[in-house]
Amino acid sequence: MKVGVPREIKEDEYRIALRPVGAELLTREGHSVLVERGAGAGSGHADEEYERAGARIVSGPDALYGEAELILKVKEPQAPELDRLRAEHTVFGFFHFAASRELTERSLRAGYAAMAYETLFDAHGRLPLLTPMSEVAGRLAIQEGAKHLEAPMGGRGLLLGGVPGVEPANVVVLGAGVVGTNAARVAAGMGANVTLLDLNLERLRQLEELLPANVSTLYSDPHAIASSVMRADLVVGAVLLPGRRAPRLVSADLVRRMKPGSVIVDVSIDQGGCIETARPTTHRAPTYVVDGVVHYCVTNMPGAVGRTSTHALCNATLPYVRRLAALGTKAFAELDAGHAAALNLQGGKITSPDVAGAFPDLPHV
Numbered sequence: 001m002k003v004g005v006p007r008e009i010k011e012d013e014y015r016i017a018l019r020p021v022g023a024e025l026l027t028r029e030g031h032s033v034l035v036e037r038g039a040g041a042g043s044g045h046a047d048e049e050y051e052r053a054g055a056r057i058v059s060g061p062d063a064l065y066g067e068a069e070l071i072l073k074v075k076e077p078q079a080p081e082l083d084r085l086r087a088e089h090t091v092f093g094f095f096h097f098a099a100s101r102e103l104t105e106r107s108l109r110a111g112y113a114a115m116a117y118e119t120l121f122d123a124h125g126r127l128p129l130l131t132p133m134s135e136v137a138g139r140l141a142i143q144e145g146a147k148h149l150e151a152p153m154g155g156r157g158l159l160l161g162g163v164p165g166v167e168p169a170n171v172v173v174l175g176a177g178v179v180g181t182n183a184a185r186v187a188a189g190m191g192a193n194v195t196l197l198d199l200n201l202e203r204l205r206q207l208e209e210l211l212p213a214n215v216s217t218l219y220s221d222p223h224a225i226a227s228s229v230m231r232a233d234l235v236v237g238a239v240l241l242p243g244r245r246a247p248r249l250v251s252a253d254l255v256r257r258m259k260p261g262s263v264i265v266d267v268s269i270d271q272g273g274c275i276e277t278a279r280p281t282t283h284r285a286p287t288y289v290v291d292g293v294v295h296y297c298v299t300n301m302p303g304a305v306g307r308t309s310t311h312a313l314c315n316a317t318l319p320y321v322r323r324l325a326a327l328g329t330k331a332f333a334e335l336d337a338g339h340a341a342a343l344n345l346q347g348g349k350i351t352s353p354d355v356a357g358a359f360p361d362l363p364h365v
Contacts, residue, residue, distance in 0.1 A: 001325045002032045004068025006061055007039035010075040012283035014042025014306025017072035017093060019314045020053040022321065027054030031325050036064050043310035065089070070325055074313065075300055076103055087111035087347065090329045092321065094118055094133075097344055098245045098358035099272040107345055108363060113329045114345040117317065119243045119352060121338030127242060129320065131178050132312035136302040138182025138238065141265045142171070144296055145234040146190065148263045148287060154294045156261030158233055161191025168192045168214075169233040174225065174249055174274060176203050176217070179267050180238035187234075188212045195228050225249055230257050237266035237274040243344070243354030246271040252290075260292035269297040 003026055005018045016039050018026075023033045033055040037047055047057045058064045065071070065084035073093030077085060082103075085091065089112040096118060097104045107114055117129035127134075142160070149155035149169060162168035171187040173180045176198035184196045188211060196211070197220040198204055204217040218224050229235055229250055235258075239246050246268040255264070255277045266278040273279070277290045280299045287296050302309040324332045333343045344352040350364035 001328070002034065002067055002069045003321075003325055004064045004071050005033070005035045005039055005055075006064050006071065006073065006081070007036045008042075008074050008303075009078050009080065010300060010303070013075055013300050013303040015074040015303055015310045015313065016040045016043050016045065016306075017074050017314070017317070018321065019043075019310065019318075020045055020049040020055075022314060022318045023050050023055040024053035025318070025322060026325060029322065029326065032056070034058050034064050034068055036061060042306040044307045045310075072317075072321060075303070076100075077107070079106075082106045082110055085110040085112045089113070090115055090324070092117070092317075092324060094270075095344060096270045097350075097352075097355045098243060099270060101359060104345075104350070104355065104359055104362060108348050108350070111348045112345070113343065113347075115324065115329065115332075115342045116243075116344045116352075117342070119344060119354070120320065120342035123336070123338065125338075129313075129316050130242075132316050133302045133309065134178035134240075135182050136305065136309050136312060137267050138179040138236075139186050140301050140304070141179070141183045141236045141238070141267050142186040142190065142234075144286070144298075144301075145171070145236065145263050145265045148265075148294050148296055149234060149261075151261075154261065154287065154289060155263055156233060156259065160187065160234070170231055171195070171234045171236070172228045172232040173197065173236045173238055174220070175238035175240065175268075176200065176207055177238060177240050179240070180236070181207060181211075183236045183238055183267075184211060184215050187236075188215045192234075195232075197224060197228060220249075226254055229254055230259075233259065233262050235262070235264045235275075237264065237268045237278070239268045239274040240271065241354075243341075243352055244271070245358055246274045248274060248276050250275045250277075252276045255293055256291045258291075258293050261294070262292075263294045263296065265296045267301065269299050273297065
């Protein structure tokens with residue numbers, strides 16, 4: 001199979017979907033690997049590394065999309081990329097269709113097969129390709145939240161962990177999945193008072209045993225959310241419903257009642273956000289203020305640490321990439337329910353029930 005790896009063009013996206021070792025293994029297995037010139041620069045991989053691994057460097061996206069059959073990407077196709085995609089293409093990457101009707105409609109018109117990292121399940125019901133980026137995003141959420149609590153960044157002027165004689169900041173994490181657990185662990189390590197909310201009591205029991213004493217767990221109901229958010233200095237939105245739009249847990253009215261200079265980091269923004277006042281931002285312009293509350297809603301948070309994120313992502317994706325290249329889209333999706341769940345669109349129709357549920361008026365199987 002001809003495998004193409006384009007340069008990511010989403011703003012401030014420094015990851016690449018295949019490392020040189022992946023190109024070498026695919027080449028050994030009889031596939032042709034095309035890498036767009038400069039695609040690996042943001043993650044520390046020069047064109048020469050890919051050439052030594054057996055890949056062919058192509059000069060631009062037209063050449064790559066014109067020849068490749070399987071496109072490996074990190075982020076969802078941007079407008080110029082959608083113009084190049086055709087029915088004979090399979091794209092393997094992150095999409096988050098439920099958060100974007102425009103992306104879904106344009107992808108359906110292009111007719112390509114969309115194989116989504118974020119909805120692929122393993123035999124244990126886990127999300128092996130989303131997990132490493134959730135780990136990165138959860139840790140970054142606290143790093144960025146702590147920075148934006150500083151007064152020059154518009155925050156309340158708080159040090160997250162305080163100092164002797166001065167109380168630490170209050171951090172509230174909505175969701176105890178991979179993002180939330182990593183956020184809570186880092187915030188606790190920095191000395192903050194952390195409240196972690198979730199609907200899964202068994203998960204909260206497990207985390208009560210694993211996390212430090214400065215993390216309190218709380219069952220997530222509307223009253224608990226409201227009281228926690230109003231006393232918070234930093235709120236991290238970490239809610240995930242795989243393939244679906246994130247539920248709105250914090251209303252605009254509740255944001256108005258938060259402390260002036262407090263900070264929201266909505267990691268759920270890729271799936272539409274769990275805060276009513278959240279809207280997508282970029283690394284170049286990461287924040288805005290609503291009712292005195294700083295909002296950080298960058299849609300590709302792990303992209304800022306391209307070297308770490310590329311290694312973490314490719315460690316997880318490479319076995320699936322090799323399988324997909326060897327079998328083709330149809331046979332890959334037929335392996336089991338977890339592989340089938342990765343196929344979100346094909347032939348101009350939505351194949352994922354969750355995406356179809358978000359857009360019931362669009363063509364679906």
